[in-house]
Amino acid sequence: SGTQSPPGSTSIPSLPGPLLSPPLVELHPFYNVFVYLNRFKNIELPYRGYWQVRLTSDGSSCSEWDVKVEGKDRREGEDTLLPACTQSRCAVSRTVEVLYTDEEFQLADGFIFSFKANGSSKIELEFTIELWYCDKDQPPRLDKFQKLNSRRMSLSLEMSKICSVARLVHWDYGACASLTLSCIGSLVSLMPRRRKDPPDPPLSEALTRQYGEMCDSLLGTSRTLTRFIKNSSKHIGVELAHDAWEVESRESMVEGLVISPSPWKTLEMDAISLSTPLDALFKQVVELCGRNEGVFRHLLHAFSVWQSRRLSEAFFTLDAPSSALSSPLLPLSALYQLISTHDYIRRLPLHPLQSPQLDYTEDNMAFVFEEVFHPCTPSSSPSSSTSPSAGSLTPSSTTTPESTLTSSPSDPQQAYTESFLERLTEYAEKKESIKDEVCRLSGKEFRLMSECIRNQPLFDERIGEENGNKTGVHLIVLVHGLEGARDDLWPYRSSLKRMLQGREVHFLCSRINEGSTWGDVEQLGKSLLKEMDDHMASLRSSVTRVSFIAHSLGGLIVRAAVAREGTSGPAASHNSPSGTPATSTTRTSSLAPFKNVLLLGSSGDIMVPRHSALLASCPAAEKDRSSLSAAFNHMLGEMHKELAEKRVVRYSAVHRKHGDKLRGRPAHTSCVEDSVFIEKLLSTSAINYFY
Numbered sequence: 001s002g003t004q005s006p007p008g009s010t011s012i013p014s015l016p017g018p019l020l021s022p023p024l025v026e027l028h029p030f031y032n033v034f035v036y037l038n039r040f041k042n043i044e045l046p047y048r049g050y051w052q053v054r055l056t057s058d059g060s061s062c063s064e065w066d067v068k069v070e071g072k073d074r075r076e077g078e079d080t081l082l083p084a085c086t087q088s089r090c091a092v093s094r095t096v097e098v099l100y101t102d103e104e105f106q107l108a109d110g111f112i113f114s115f116k117a118n119g120s121s122k123i124e125l126e127f128t129i130e131l132w133y134c135d136k137d138q139p140p141r142l143d144k145f146q147k148l149n150s151r152r153m154s155l156s157l158e159m160s161k162i163c164s165v166a167r168l169v170h171w172d173y174g175a176c177a178s179l180t181l182s183c184i185g186s187l188v189s190l191m192p193r194r195r196k197d198p199p200d201p202p203l204s205e206a207l208t209r210q211y212g213e214m215c216d217s218l219l220g221t222s223r224t225l226t227r228f229i230k231n232s233s234k235h236i237g238v239e240l241a242h243d244a245w246e247v248e249s250r251e252s253m254v255e256g257l258v259i260s261p262s263p264w265k266t267l268e269m270d271a272i273s274l275s276t277p278l279d280a281l282f283k284q285v286v287e288l289c290g291r292n293e294g295v296f297r298h299l300l301h302a303f304s305v306w307q308s309r310r311l312s313e314a315f316f317t318l319d320a321p322s323s324a325l326s327s328p329l330l331p332l333s334a335l336y337q338l339i340s341t342h343d344y345i346r347r348l349p350l351h352p353l354q355s356p357q358l359d360y361t362e363d364n365m366a367f368v369f370e371e372v373f374h375p376c377t378p379s380s381s382p383s384s385s386t387s388p389s390a391g392s393l394t395p396s397s398t399t400t401p402e403s404t405l406t407s408s409p410s411d412p413q414q415a416y417t418e419s420f421l422e423r424l425t426e427y428a429e430k431k432e433s434i435k436d437e438v439c440r441l442s443g444k445e446f447r448l449m450s451e452c453i454r455n456q457p458l459f460d461e462r463i464g465e466e467n468g469n470k471t472g473v474h475l476i477v478l479v480h481g482l483e484g485a486r487d488d489l490w491p492y493r494s495s496l497k498r499m500l501q502g503r504e505v506h507f508l509c510s511r512i513n514e515g516s517t518w519g520d521v522e523q524l525g526k527s528l529l530k531e532m533d534d535h536m537a538s539l540r541s542s543v544t545r546v547s548f549i550a551h552s553l554g555g556l557i558v559r560a561a562v563a564r565e566g567t568s569g570p571a572a573s574h575n576s577p578s579g580t581p582a583t584s585t586t587r588t589s590s591l592a593p594f595k596n597v598l599l600l601g602s603s604g605d606i607m608v609p610r611h612s613a614l615l616a617s618c619p620a621a622e623k624d625r626s627s628l629s630a631a632f633n634h635m636l637g638e639m640h641k642e643l644a645e646k647r648v649v650r651y652s653a654v655h656r657k658h659g660d661k662l663r664g665r666p667a668h669t670s671c672v673e674d675s676v677f678i679e680k681l682l683s684t685s686a687i688n689y690f691y
Contacts, residue, residue: 597647
């Protein structure tokens, strides 16, 4: 009835959807989201032909769904196969014809998604970004396209503020491409719907609370939209003469409600009067900032920095002299149990535009322990060159994923609240706690990699212009393992191609030994050398550096090839390569040409046990007094002598989605099948050895 609740009754919950719905008037929240598809890049698509991107949603979190193309086509006068359009409430980008590898297209397509939220004050807009293809021999009609790949996305929206984000989305496994996009979304109206004709009941506590929450949502959104326009002026390149939308304060509006003779009518009228300019303000934000390249680059850089920091969480690192190579293995199972149950993991923030297939979440998180052994001082390690002292917290370690376009501590309206500072302090304490416990359990002085990086972006579009390799071709050879195939290591290849864009890098995914890996290792190494010679002969530029990435038996094949060629082969005649041999023979010449040796061992791998993958001592062999054990220990000692003059990096990994219970072949192949783990390993540490 809308009357005041009697004493002892259950209080009305805050903001169910529709917004705090008493029987008389419901307030239904409507949102607009502007999605801008910026650049589409062919990393390695399987076919030449016509390609397009489509955005779809099942509408599970909303109703009254609608989508339309924003504005007219900005490429008038250009040859456009099929312009951007909508089809069955699905957004379709303009169609491009892909002919060459590394070809890039400026899509510049904008779409407005409008919907009514079915949830509460916070909703998750679920949608899918799909990659569609049409053969070049067919006419590029929409009904001729077929879907080849997709990525699920989730955009977090709140009633009281704008959401402005950009990010990179990429597809792998047979259709490798990338897309940069941005989203600007906000509440645009709270539409009242009366459920009962007058006469109305008198003013009540429930009505006053509902009215105040309506003011908080509409006024808060208007302030963040206005602030976004103001802060974007430096990126737009002009000084905008836009004053803040002047409205009455929440308190004065509530006072007006109290003295109103018809409070329910006042609620309806004020909801409409506040919503009308809010919709116009959102359109102004889209017009000024939605397609602006400066604003887009700023948002994309903010995402890249956040993603870099996110991937570096649960990544522990230490530096040690090469004499420590013979130290015992880490107690990985005990460390996993410690970290997986710690509050530190659950308190890691999510990005507003999240993808469960691409992003590092609590469910797919991998824990990595990096040990860097070097022949000189610890400062020579790439990771330690920018690292603070162990145990310190840098200001960047408390960075939030919010864009600086919408948050500025110097702005009194955006000042950090007491609750935010409490959460921040608690998170920092949990972070220090997990680090101390890891050091205690392992007996080593580990530090978190997230404390070592300094707001470095995960990728930089200018890297090719500033840091490109101008001295020749860097050839990266990827070698599969037992009964493997050339595409086993494609996830590494795809990630490296994106991270090394702009550099003169060529990849060779070895296929010459497919189907013959049960043969003699020496012969397999000889075949690999021939394949490399043939590939280098086909290149237009000379190869000046060679790196190897090998899985399992592939590490033996690489070392056999290098040992066979000796000091006159391709691996020795170019700059010292990086490599990831899994295990090895005792030939001293097989490691001599390498400058960096990166070793990766996974928990639960019994096909190549972790001590073998990491070239570490074996507890069973140390206790055994047989001749076989003596031979193993002698081989390991000789290898450690050779590695003492090189930089050696050991990575011990546990994949959270399987825990420490994964055994056998699944544990053995997890390091080449888990794309999120590969992104974490390369971007946080290993990529430094490929520059």
